[in-house]
Amino acid sequence: MTCQFCDAAATVTLTEIVNKHKRVLRLCDRCAKKKKLFADAPGAASPQVDVPALLSLFGAAGPAPAAPPETAALTCPDCGLQYGEFRATGRLGCPAEYDAFRPALEPLLARIHRADAHAGKTPRAVRAARRGERLDELRRRMAAAARAEDYEEAARLRDEVRQEEAAE
Amino acid sequence: MNLDSLLPNLGEWLRGTGPESDVVVSTRIRLARNLAGFPFANRAAPAQKAETAAKARDALAKADLPYQLDYVDVPALSPLDRQFLVERQLVSRELATVLEGPRGVALDQKESVSVMVNEEDHLRLQVLRSGLALTEAWEDIDKLDDALEARLGYAFHDQFGFLTACPTNVGTGMRASVMLHLPALGLTKQIEKVFRALQKINLAVRGLHGEGSRAFGDLYQISNQVTLGKSEPKILSEIGEVIETILQYERQARNALLKERRQAEQDRVARAIGTLGSATMITSEETMELLSAVRLGIHQRLIEDLPATTVNQLFIHTQAAHLQKLMGQPLDGEERNAARAKYLKAKLRELGSARP
Numbered sequence: 456m457t458c459q460f461c462d463a464a465a466t467v468t469l470t471e472i473v474n475k476h477k478r479v480l481r482l483c484d485r486c487a488k489k490k491k492l493f494a495d496a497p498g499a500a501s502p503q504v505d506v507p508a509l510l511s512l513f514g515a516a517g518p519a520p521a522a523p524p525e526t527a528a529l530t531c532p533d534c535g536l537q538y539g540e541f542r543a544t545g546r547l548g549c550p551a552e553y554d555a556f557r558p559a560l561e562p563l564l565a566r567i568h569r570a571d572a573h574a575g576k577t578p579r580a581v582r583a584a585r586r587g588e589r590l591d592e593l594r595r596r597m598a599a600a601a602r603a604e605d606y607e608e609a610a611r612l613r614d615e616v617r618q619e620e621a622a623e
Numbered sequence: 624m625n626l627d628s629l630l631p632n633l634g635e636w637l638r639g640t641g642p643e644s645d646v647v648v649s650t651r652i653r654l655a656r657n658l659a660g661f662p663f664a665n666r667a668a669p670a671q672k673a674e675t676a677a678k679a680r681d682a683l684a685k686a687d688l689p690y691q692l693d694y695v696d697v698p699a700l701s702p703l704d705r706q707f708l709v710e711r712q713l714v715s716r717e718l719a720t721v722l723e724g725p726r727g728v729a730l731d732q733k734e735s736v737s738v739m740v741n742e743e744d745h746l747r748l749q750v751l752r753s754g755l756a757l758t759e760a761w762e763d764i765d766k767l768d769d770a771l772e773a774r775l776g777y778a779f780h781d782q783f784g785f786l787t788a789c790p791t792n793v794g795t796g797m798r799a800s801v802m803l804h805l806p807a808l809g810l811t812k813q814i815e816k817v818f819r820a821l822q823k824i825n826l827a828v829r830g831l832h833g834e835g836s837r838a839f840g841d842l843y844q845i846s847n848q849v850t851l852g853k854s855e856p857k858i859l860s861e862i863g864e865v866i867e868t869i870l871q872y873e874r875q876a877r878n879a880l881l882k883e884r885r886q887a888e889q890d891r892v893a894r895a896i897g898t899l900g901s902a903t904m905i906t907s908e909e910t911m912e913l914l915s916a917v918r919l920g921i922h923q924r925l926i927e928d929l930p931a932t933t934v935n936q937l938f939i940h941t942q943a944a945h946l947q948k949l950m951g952q953p954l955d956g957e958e959r960n961a962a963r964a965k966y967l968k969a970k971l972r973e974l975g976s977a978r979p
Contacts, residue, residue, distance in 0.1 A: 573783055
């Protein structure tokens, strides 16, 4: 494999998938550096993929395959940040943009992390809230089962509630 | 908190005693966290930054932890003190010199724990450990994270996990980085091969202060790139496996050096000590190169009368801000090179190891 910008051996591969269209870019080390793909901020704990450089590289490499035209116009309802500003700086303005910019962020996250969902730690407050919701739901179904005189189901749900409570 | 009280200490990461400390200098884990309901620090107005800082300070002061965290207000520090904290790996260069507005860092007495406030993210938790200690560092930072979360509402998303200002950190918000001393792989010209292999598996390699490909003093940091889609223990075990492999390569290379050219290695170490002990002008870069040779010599048992911790002390004390604090006055570049040489000469004479 050779670099698409010069003829050196390609060592960096970028894969973009937008609306099921796949595009692959291959670069050598030197071109990846020249395009500033890896930010090298002094003092940072590790090199980070430079988000604006990544976005502009794909933008420059031929016709963009149907990036939703409304993406550029996305605006955060909370802090007013526009998607274009994020493209320029690589920094989001507030937590709400993970929902507001979701259509544009998901392909970006897939490119950076090769994943689209968190698989690690969950804060205690969130775990407690989820457990609360689960308990409410179980109790609702238990009451409904009792009303319908389905005592077998109600007893099963009662055991589930007890199990859930014991886990706290 | 008077930062000068830290000066005589080595700090956790330079203790030089942890597991695998012949090769692994230190282990660092950081977690990026943000408060729900506030803009990220880069888009926050000064009043909002003051509010997130106040909330963070309150939580840091009251957190249920086995150690106390002292808060240092960064805007109130002199440029020298800020640089001092950067050299001790307790704050980033950004927090020290680039960013503006209310911000700070909370530290424990041992300099093992630090929490930056209003850096790129509202909170940047960090735990440093001497040697290779990924599991222990994770346990420490996990507890610290829980204790702060009990008093602060974190920005968390069901799909994306912990939300961060930069999408490269979202998910776990975790960056684990292991600092390695790899002089033998450098001497035997195998280091490039090792790094190419690392980049293939999504791990990043950089020098001590991130200075491009050139790593001063053969010190390298290896860290994870991916923060989304894998659990923290999974990410840590992947790094751990890679580190084990690099450790083997480095030790093999060290053994080969001893076997094939013991005399030349002995000579290199003796010359390094000779230069450190007799130069009248010396740059920080040259000091680091020479100390790297000395450190290797100690672990190769080519010198007997110099403990590894001394090398660490010389290493930290000869950096710009530390040197100026030790000398008690501001020094420009040329003056620093002279002061550094003077300090090294005095220290080595004191240790009786200045004999080449």
